[in-house]
Each structure stands twice: as C-alpha cells, then as structure tokens.
Amino acid sequence: MPMSEVLVWALAAIFGYLLGSVPFGIVITRALGLGDLRTIGSGNIGATNVLRTGHKGAALATLLLDSGKGAIAVLIARYFGGEVAGIVAGTAAFVGHLFPVWLGFRGGKGVATFLGTLLALHLPLGLAACAAWALTAAVSRISSLSALAAAGLSPVIALMMARPGIALACLGMAVLIAVRHRTNIARLRAGTEPRIGRKG
Structure with missing residues (x-):
C-alpha cells in the first residue's frame, strides 16, 4: 500500500472527525438563547433533544446540519482522495459526532450523521x-x-x-x-x- 494513500486516508479521517465534532445542536440553541442543550431533556446534543426546547426551527436546523456534516465530509474527501477516502471521512465524521473533542468526547447518538453519511456514500x-x-x-x-x-x-x-x-x-x-x-x-x-x- 503506497504511503501516499495512507496519508490521504489519515487526512480524510482527521478532517471528517473534526467536522463531525462540531456540536451544531449546542451552537444553535445557544445562539437562539435557548440555554445549554446538555441541561435540557435527555442532555443529548441532537435534533430530538433540541425539539424539547419547543423551537421546531432549531430542531430542523440541527437535523440538517448534523446530517449534512457527514455528507459533506464524504463528498469533499471523495473528491480529493477517492472512494476509500470518502468512506473513511464519513465514518470519522460519525465518530466525531459521538465523541466530539470540543465536548470532552461526550456527544450524541449519531443517527442523523449516520444517515447523511450513507446518503453521500x-x-x-x-x-x-x-x-x-x-x-x-x-x-x-x-x-x-x-x-x-x-x-x-x-x-x-x-x-x-x-x-x-x-x-x-x-x-x-x-x-x-x-x-x-x-x-x-x-x-x-x-x-x-x-x-x-x-x-x-
């Protein structure tokens, strides 16, 4: 296996993970003044828990962004690195959502990111x-x-x-x-x- 391919896959994994780690649910609820999502309902950072704030628009935005980050990771990595890089990046984005570095590796359940990743793959x-x-x-x-x-x-x-x-x-x-x-x-x-x- 050429080292260049390994490097591309490693970069795809890092890119996907960092993108997947972005906690859009928390970002959106804070921006709208809805409080810290981790103290609301189940404490989960996904769209289902955002909906518990009573703000349907925020929940929809979270759903689209959480699914979109998996899809974007796949599309960008595949464009620059090929099919395997896309799979690596999408999977890493999913892992990033579950274990986000920005939140002490305590993330969501990953369903939206999972589906977005599959749609792009x-x-x-x-x-x-x-x-x-x-x-x-x-x-x-x-x-x-x-x-x-x-x-x-x-x-x-x-x-x-x-x-x-x-x-x-x-x-x-x-x-x-x-x-x-x-x-x-x-x-x-x-x-x-x-x-x-x-x-x-």
Missing part, C-alpha cells in the same frame, strides 16, 4: 436506510427502534448492493449506534420506551 443505500427508519417509525411510533432498525439493516443492504467497503463501515457505525442506544434498548425490552409524539 451511496444514494440508493442511504434512501433505503431512510426508508427503513420511516417504515419502522410508522409502524412502531418509536424513534429509537427506528434508528436501530435502519442501522442494523444498512450493512446487509450494502452487501446486497455489492458495496463491501461501505458495508464494513455500516457495520461499525451500527454497533456504535446500538451502544449509544443501550438505555433505549433496555426500555424497549421493558416496554417503557416512549413513542413519537408522546412524553416519556
């Missing part, structure tokens, strides 16, 4: 993952279950689409999403996980 796969989320949400009305379904199915779908490199990245991200949702999984097992549109 391979549009049909990303759309399939979004469809899995939407279908599960429509049937169960449980956001966490929808996220787990989309993440769990993504490596299988990627393999079916003959994208083994992306499938491997999906598998790693799916495992991290499951770890981040461990308290949700416990509530799902206990039958106490709140449904979409209802207070927990």
Whole structure:
C-alpha cells in the first residue's frame, strides 16, 4: 500500500472527525438563547433533544446540519482522495459526532450523521436506510427502534448492493449506534420506551 494513500486516508479521517465534532445542536440553541442543550431533556446534543426546547426551527436546523456534516465530509474527501477516502471521512465524521473533542468526547447518538453519511456514500443505500427508519417509525411510533432498525439493516443492504467497503463501515457505525442506544434498548425490552409524539 503506497504511503501516499495512507496519508490521504489519515487526512480524510482527521478532517471528517473534526467536522463531525462540531456540536451544531449546542451552537444553535445557544445562539437562539435557548440555554445549554446538555441541561435540557435527555442532555443529548441532537435534533430530538433540541425539539424539547419547543423551537421546531432549531430542531430542523440541527437535523440538517448534523446530517449534512457527514455528507459533506464524504463528498469533499471523495473528491480529493477517492472512494476509500470518502468512506473513511464519513465514518470519522460519525465518530466525531459521538465523541466530539470540543465536548470532552461526550456527544450524541449519531443517527442523523449516520444517515447523511450513507446518503453521500451511496444514494440508493442511504434512501433505503431512510426508508427503513420511516417504515419502522410508522409502524412502531418509536424513534429509537427506528434508528436501530435502519442501522442494523444498512450493512446487509450494502452487501446486497455489492458495496463491501461501505458495508464494513455500516457495520461499525451500527454497533456504535446500538451502544449509544443501550438505555433505549433496555426500555424497549421493558416496554417503557416512549413513542413519537408522546412524553416519556
């Protein structure tokens, strides 16, 4: 393996991680005077918790920016470094969202960044993952279950689409999403996980 390729992948990983580490939920809520997001609701930095401030516009902006940072990382890295660099950068952006250096490595659950990354890596796969989320949400009305379904199915779908490199990245991200949702999984097992549109 040429050292030049290793360097490109390393730079893609650093770029993706730093971009993914930007906590847009906190930035937006502070800019709007909504307080410190980490002291609101679940304390999570994602769009779902931003919605608990009652500001739908802030939640939508957070959703778009959190998904967008994964997509942008992929597109820029792939343009300059090729397909593998795009996969590395997108995965690193996802990791950055979960473990942001700016917040002491305490980040969000990564679902929006995950979906944005997949949409940029391979549009049909990303759309399939979004469809899995939407279908599960429509049937169960449980956001966490929808996220787990989309993440769990993504490596299988990627393999079916003959994208083994992306499938491997999906598998790693799916495992991290499951770890981040461990308290949700416990509530799902206990039958106490709140449904979409209802207070927990």
